[in-house]
Amino acid sequence: MLTLIGKRLMFAIPSLIGVVIVTFLLTRALPGDPAAYFAGPAATKEAIEQIRKNLGFDRPLIEQFFRYTVDLAHGDFGSSLTTGQPVATEIRNRLPASAELTLSGLLISIAIALPLGVLAATRPGSWIDHLCRVTTTAGVSLPVFFTGLVLVYVFYFQLGWSPAPLGRLDVFYSAPPTITGFYLIDTLVARDLEAFRSALTQLILPAATLAIFSLAPIARMTRASMLSVLASDFVRTARASGLSPATVIVTYAFRNAMLPVITTLSMVFSFLLGANVLVEKVFAWPGIGSYAVEALIASDFAPVQGFVLIMAVMYVLLNLLIDILYGVIDPRVRLEG
Amino acid sequence: MKRRDFLKSVSSVAAGTLLPAPAIISPAKADARSETLLIISEGGPNNLDIHGVGTNVPGYEVSWNCYDRLISHEMKSGPGGVPYYDRDKFKGELAEDINVGDMSVTFKLKKNAKFHDGAPVSAKDVKWSLDRAVSVGGFPTFQMSAGSLTKPEQFVIVDDATVRIEFMKKDRLTIPDLAVIVPCVVNSELVKKNASEKDPWGLEYTKQQTAGSGAYKVTKWTAGTEVVMERNEDWVGGPLPRIRRVIWRMVPQAGNRRALLERGDADISYELPNKDFQEMKAAGRLNIVSLPFSNGIQYIGMNVTKPPFDNLKVRQAVAYALPYQKIMDAVLFGLANPMFGAPADRASEVAWPQPHQYSTDIEKAKALMAEAGHASGFDTTLSFDLNFAQVNEPLCVLVQESLGQIGIRCTINKVPGANWRTELTKKEMPLCTNVFSGWLDYPEYFFYWCYHGNNSIFNTMSYKSPDMDRLIDGARAAAASGDKAAYETDVKGFVDLAFADIPRIPLYQPFVNVAMQKNVSGYQYWFHRRLDYRALVKA
Secondary structure (H helix, E strand, C coil): CHHHHHHHHHHHHHHHHHHHHHHHHHHHHCCCCHHHHHCCCCCCHHHHHHHHHHHCCCCCHHHHHHHHHHHHHCCCCCECCCCCCEHHHHHHHHHHHHHHHHHHHHHHHHHHHHHHHHHHHHCCCCHHHHHHHHHHHHHHHCCHHHHHHHHHHHHHHHCCCCCCCCCCCCCCCCCCCCCCCCHHHHHHHCCCHHHHHHHHHHHHHHHHHHHHHHHHHHHHHHHHHHHHHHCCHHHHHHHHCCCCHHHHHHHHHHHHHHHHHHHHHHHHHHHHHHHHHHHHHHCCCCCHHHHHHHHHHCCCHHHHHHHHHHHHHHHHHHHHHHHHHHHHHCHHHHHHC | CCHHHHHHHHHHHHHHHHCCCCCCCCHHHHHHHHHEEEEEECCCCCCCCCCCCCCCHHHHHHHHHHCCECEEEEEEECHHHCEEEEEEEEEECCEEEEEECCCEEEEEECCCCECCCCCECCHHHHHHHHHHHHHCCHHHHHHHHCCCCCCHHHEEEEECCEEEEECCCCCCCHHHHCCCCCCECCCHHHHHHCCCCCCCCCHHHHHHCCCCCCCEEEEEEECCCEEEEEECCCCCCCCCCCCCEEEEEECCCHHHHHHHHHCCCCCEEECCCHHHHHHHHHHCCCEEEEEECCCEEEEEEECCCCCCCCCHHHHHHHHHHCCHHHHHHHHCCCCEEECCCCCCCCCCCCCCCCCCCCCCCHHHHHHHHHHCCCCCCEEEEEEEEHHHHHHHHHHHHHHHHHHHCCCEEEEEEEECHHHHHHHHHHCCCCEEEEEEECCCCCHHHHHHHHCCCCCCCCCCCCCCCHHHHHHHHHHHHHHHHCCHHHHHHHHHHHHHHHHHHCCEEEEEEEEEEEEECCCEECCCECCCCCCCHHHCEEC
8 A cells, every 4th residue: 555655655756846937937927017017006127127136037047047946946836026925935824724625616516416316326317317417417507606606695685694704704603623624614613613614704705606516426426326336237136135225225336336436526526626716706615726826916926826725725635535435335346556 | 346335425525515504604704794895806015115115006005004194184075075175275184283385384283293113204204205205216206306305304303393395496287296195204213224235225024014193004915815904093193093904905807896896895996997897886785976087088189290290281181080988988988178179269278187179070181181191091009008908908909999090000009007108118119199297287297297298208299399398397486486378378379289189089087986885884085096094984
C-alpha cells in the first residue's frame, strides 16, 4: 500500500511542475494591466510606471518566473493586491470554509442520491424511478446561482426561516478558535452551542444548493451501475440460493456497484469545487472560489496562481484517496496495484 | 431498506433542515445590535491606508473614518434637506486654529488630541504624514499635487503644536486639498517603529492596521469578508459619534443586499442597481437618499485625433442623435440629473456641471451627417468599462440603436475592468462612455483634467485647443488671485467652447444612492461619496 501511495505521489510531481508553468504563463497572458488597475482612478503614466516597478512587473518574464519559483520553494505564494494579504494566509483561512461547504453539500447529496439510485434500480419503471429521473434532471438543469437565489428568496426573504445569507456565522457571533477551520467542529469543541446552531443554519441553504446540483450524476450512476450488477449472474445465484432481498442488494449488489459510483463521486467533488464559486458569491461565503474569481477580475496574479496550484494539489490527493478506496472496496485492484 | 422507512427518513431529514431556527439571542447580544451599525456593500477595502499602493475606493472610507486631517468641511443643507458638505467653509479637525497668510497657512493643533495608542498628536506627526503623502508616489502624491503640494520642504514644524504649510504658488485648491482624504495624520512614531529599510514609510504596517487619531479604529479586518470598527472614546476631532461599533460586510450579490435591507437585517447599503433603488423608494419602507455626484458627469467621448470624429459636423450629428431621455428613463430610472436639452437662449453659468443645448433630433443629425460627407454613414466601435456594466451596457445598446438611425454602425466593445485604464491611456478608442467626477468641486479642476491640452488620462478625446488651454489656465490664475470678473468670463468661455466644439457629450449627472433603515439617520453627503460613520445615529 505504501509503495502504491509513494508511486502515485511521484507521478504527481511532473503534473504539478506543469501546473506551475502553465498558470504562470496564463496569468501573464491575461488581458489587462495590474499596474494601471492598481494605480487608481486618477493616475498619471508616471504613477503607473512607478507601481509597475514596485510590483516587479517591469522585469523580463524569465526573471519574474525564477523569482516566483524561488518564493514558492520557500512556501511563499506572494501577496494579493486586491485584498492586500499574503496568498498563503488567505488560502489557509478560506480553504476550510470552502471545504466545509463542499463536503456538506456532497454528504447531503450522497445521503439522498444513493438511496434514490438504489431504489430506482430495484424498481425500474416505478414511480420512484420517475421521481429519481425528474429530480436529477431538474437538479442538473438549474444553474447553481439560480437555485441559490431561489432558495434565498423563498426561505430567507419570504418565509424568514433561514438566517441572513451573510457568510458562515451570524454577524454578532464571533468565530470559534481555529482548530480544524470547520466551524461545525470548532464550535462543538469550544462548547459554544449558540454559535454551532448559527453555523449550522448558515450552512444549510448553500449546502442544499450544491447538493441539488450534484444529485444527478450520483443518482444516475448509482442507478445504472446497480441495474447492470442486478442483472449479473452472481446476483441471480444469490437470489436463487434464497438469500433475503436486503442481503442481496446491500451486501452483494451494492458493494459491486460502488466502484463506478466512487469514480463519479471524485468527479462530482471537482465539479462542486467549481460550482462553489457561484454559490459563495450568492451566500457571501468567504471561501477560496470567490477569492480566486475576484483576483481574476482584477488581474491579480498571485492569488490566481496560488488557487490553481492548491486545486491541483487537492486533485492529486483526491485521486490518490479514490485509488485507495478502490482497493478497500475491490480487493482485485489491491492485488494488481 | 424498505420504501416506507426510506421515505420516513428522507422526510424527517427534510423537515429538520426546514425547521425555523428559534430566535434565542442572549440579552447582551440584543444590546450589541442596537449600538452596532451593519453596513453591507459589494466590495471591501484592500488596504486600510490611503497612502498605500493601489488602495481601492472602499479603503478610502476606512481612512476617512479612522484618521483625522488638519481641517475638514462644515455641513450645509443640500438637495432635499440632506446634509451636504460645504465646499467653501472649513473647520478644524486636528487643528484648533487656522491662520491663512499670503504665501502660507499656519495650523495650531488641539492640545488633547491623541492617537489610538495614547501618544499625543504633535507637529512632527503632521509633518511626517504630509511628507509621506507627497513622497510615496502614485495616487496620494498625485492628489496632493492637485493642490500644489509637492515638496516636503513646504511643511514646516514651528513648535510642538504648530505647523506651517508654505505655498509653492498661489492656488485656490491648496486649502481644499488639505481637507480631502489623502493628507491624513499618521502616528509617526508607531509606524516608524514598524518600517523597514525597504519600506521607509511603513506602508506594509498601515496596510493591515489603522494608526491614526480618528473617530474609529479597525479592530478586525478579514479582507473580502468584513471590517469591524470600534469607536475611539477619546476622539477630539468633533462630537463623540453615537455608533459604538461598525460592522461592514461584503455581500457580492445585489439581490441579496436588497433582501437583507428589506428584511431589516442590514442597516445601510449602497451600490445597488438603480431599478432596485427606484422600487425601494416607491415602497417607502426604507430611507433612500439620492444625491447628484458633485462635479461628476457621464458622457460619450469621441476621439478627435482620428476621422471621422475629427470633423465637427460629425460630432454635432452624434450629439443630436443620442437618445438622452431614453437613457434617463430606461437605464437610470430617473435617478440622475439630465445634462441636455437646455433652451437655446440660455446663457452659460459659472457652474459645472450644467446642461448643454443638444437634444435628440434625428432629422437634424442626418442633415449634419450629409453636410459632413457621411450621408451613407460609417462603422465604428463604442467601448465601455465592464465594471460598471449595470449602467454602461444598456446605455451603450440604446446609443448603438440611435446612432444606427443616422447610419453610424457601432460595434460594442466591452472592456474588462482590469483593462479599462490601459485602454484609456492608449487613447485609441474612437467612441467610449465613461464617468469623471472630481473630489474638488471647481469647474476649472474638472476642465483641467478633462479638456486641457496637457492630455491627461481623463481627456479621453485627446482634445487639444489653444483657446481652451488659455481659458482654463486663465480661470486657474484668476481663482488664485481672486479676480472674480476674469474668472467668470473664463469659466463661461471654456464651458461655451466645450459645448461648441463638443468633443465629449455630457449625458447626465449620476446620483449616489444610499438605502438605510428608517431608524438610521444622520447621513451626510461628502465629496468622496463614501459613508461618514461619525454623524450616523441608530435609534
